[in-house]
Amino acid sequence: MGAAGKAPPLVCWKWPWDNLNKPDDPKNLNPCGTLEAPWLFKSLQNLSSLTLNLIGQASSADPRRQASKKVAPLSREEQGEAEHRALASALACGKEATVIEFYSPKCRLCNSLLDLVLELEARNSDWVSFVLADAENERWLPELLHYDIKYVPCFVLLDKHGRALAKTGVPSSRQHVMAGLSHLLQLKRPKLQTSKGS
Secondary structure (H helix, E strand, C coil), rough: CCCHHHHCCCCCCHHHHHCCCCCCCCCCCCCCCHHHHHHHEEHHHHHHHHHHHHHHHHHHHHHHHHHHHHCCCCHHHHHHHHHHHHHHHHHHHCEEEEEEEECCCCCHHHHHHHHHHHHHHHHHHCCCEEEEEEEHHHHHHHHHHHHHCCCCEEEEEEECCCCCCEEECCCCCCHHHHHHHHHHHHHHHCEEECCCCC
C-alpha cells in the first residue's frame, strides 16, 4: 500500500502551531483537512458572541453592579483637594447661594443627613449648591477657623460672592439640624415673581 491507500486517522488534532505552517506546502497537509467549522456553526458562534457582549454591556450598566465594584478610596489629601475643587466650582457657577456642610466621617448624625442633603440639593439645584467639607481634614483648617466651626454637622450659608451669611447652631437632634438647614435656605431662597397686574 502506498501513500494513496493510507486510511484517515480516527482522531484529528489541530494544534496552535498548525496555523504557522504554510497551507499551500504539500508536505504539511493535514490528513484531517482544514478543520474549519461549517458556515452554520460559524454564524451560531457569531450570534452567541454578540449575545454575550450585549449581556455584558447590560450588566455593566446596572447601577447595582457598579456599586458593588471596589473603588480605591481617596487619600485624605486627595479628598480634601476634591472637596476644595467642589467649593471653588460651586462659587464659580454664579448661583444665588452655596451651603457648606462641615461633617465628620465618624459622626452618625452627619451620615444620617446625607440623603436629606442630596434631596435638598436636587430640589433647589437652580439656585443653591451644596458642598461637603470633612472637618477632620487639615485642608479645611482655615475655613474651620474663619467660620468658627466647633461642632458637626454645621451648615454655613454663603452668598454668590462667597461671603458667609449664617450658620446652623449646635446640633442637638436630627430634627434640630433639619430645622436649622431649612431656615438657612429660607434666608436666600429667591422670591417668587408676581405678575404686574396682581
